[in-house]
Amino acid sequence: MIKAGIVGGTGYTGVELLRLLAVHPEVTVTAITSRGEAGRPVADLFPNLRGHFDLCFTDPAAGDLDDCDVVFFATPHGVAQSTVPDLLAKGIKVIDLSADFRIRDVALWEKWYSQPHACPELVGEAVYGLPEVNREKIREARLIACPGCYPTSVQLGFLPLLERGLIDTKDLIANSASGVSGAGRQASVGALLAETSDSFKAYGVSGHRHLPEIKQGLEDISGAPVSLTFVPHLLPMIRGIHSTLYATLNDAEVDLQAMYEERFRDEPFVDVMPAGSHPETRTVRGSNTCRISVFRPQGGDKVVVLVVEDNLVKGASGQAIQNMNILFDLPEKTGLMAPALLP
Numbered sequence: 001m002i003k004a005g006i007v008g009g010t011g012y013t014g015v016e017l018l019r020l021l022a023v024h025p026e027v028t029v030t031a032i033t034s035r036g037e038a039g040r041p042v043a044d045l046f047p048n049l050r051g052h053f054d055l056c057f058t059d060p061a062a063g064d065l066d067d068c069d070v071v072f073f074a075t076p077h078g079v080a081q082s083t084v085p086d087l088l089a090k091g092i093k094v095i096d097l098s099a100d101f102r103i104r105d106v107a108l109w110e111k112w113y114s115q116p117h118a119c120p121e122l123v124g125e126a127v128y129g130l131p132e133v134n135r136e137k138i139r140e141a142r143l144i145a146c147p148g149c150y151p152t153s154v155q156l157g158f159l160p161l162l163e164r165g166l167i168d169t170k171d172l173i174a175n176s177a178s179g180v181s182g183a184g185r186q187a188s189v190g191a192l193l194a195e196t197s198d199s200f201k202a203y204g205v206s207g208h209r210h211l212p213e214i215k216q217g218l219e220d221i222s223g224a225p226v227s228l229t230f231v232p233h234l235l236p237m238i239r240g241i242h243s244t245l246y247a248t249l250n251d252a253e254v255d256l257q258a259m260y261e262e263r264f265r266d267e268p269f270v271d272v273m274p275a276g277s278h279p280e281t282r283t284v285r286g287s288n289t290c291r292i293s294v295f296r297p298q299g300g301d302k303v304v305v306l307v308v309e310d311n312l313v314k315g316a317s318g319q320a321i322q323n324m325n326i327l328f329d330l331p332e333k334t335g336l337m338a339p340a341l342l343p
Contacts, residue, residue: 008075016317024335031064081118101126149315167247177233240281288318
C-alpha cells in the first residue's frame, strides 16, 4: 500500500485529491498538512469526506510526511520550493500541483511569478507530468511538475498536429474558458456569485502566467519555436474548461479525424469524439477524461480543435494521481475510472 501525504489540503485541488484518493485501492493517506487548520479534523472542514477520513490536519513542521512514499503539494506557487529538497533527500517522491517546477527557464519563472526561486537546482530534474507526452520519463522521476489546467487542454488539443508538423507554428490561437474554481478557494470579490453569475468575460489578455508553460510544452512537442495567442475567459460555473484552438494547416490532404483517433487510441483519459461532435464541459465534470473534437470549417485551411476537461481533475488532482499510478507501476486508470456527473 502506498503511503501518501498532502501538503496544502485545504484548497480545491487538495480536497479533490482527498476525494479521489479516498477510493483508490492502493493508497492510504497518512498525513494532511495545513498550518492554519492544524488539529482540525479533515471531515470537519470538508463534510463530504465524513466516513472516509478520520485524520486531522497537522502542521507541516511536525514531521508527519517523513514516512510517506509520495507527497502531493497542493499549495500556492512558491511554497513547495522550501520543502521539496528535504523530502527528496529522504527518498520520498514528490508530485507538485503548483507551477514551481514547470518552467525550465528559472529567470522566466521568476518574471511571471514575481518572486525568486528557492531551489533552481531542481528545476532541470523535474519531469513535466503530461502522461500523453512524458509517460516514460514519469516512470523514472523523483519530482513531477503536474501541468496547469489551461496548459493541459491546449497541449493535448494541438498535440497530434504539432507532432506531425501539420500546422503553421507561427500563428496558433487558444481561446480558453474556465469555471471559477480555477481561481482557488481564497476569498475574492471577483469570485463572488453576484460578480460571476450571468456574465462571461476575458481576462489576462495582455499576458497570463500559464502562457510560458504552454509555449514551452508546445515547443517541446513540435521541436520548433511557437507563437501563441492565449486568451483565458471566466465562465459562470464552478468546474470545467473549454478550449477552442485555431491553426492554419499546411497539408490539405490529411484526414484529421483519423489522425486524432489514431494518436489517442491507447490513451485512457483522452476521448476523441465522433466527427462533427461538440464536446460539453458537463460531460467531464468530476472525471479525469479530456474530450476532443477536431474540425476543418468549410473544408478550408483552418483547423479548429475543441477540448473540454474538468480543471480540478484532469487539469489538476486527477492528473496528479494518474502520474502517481505511472510512477508506482500501477495500472494507469486505478482509482480514476468514475464517470462524469450528470446532470
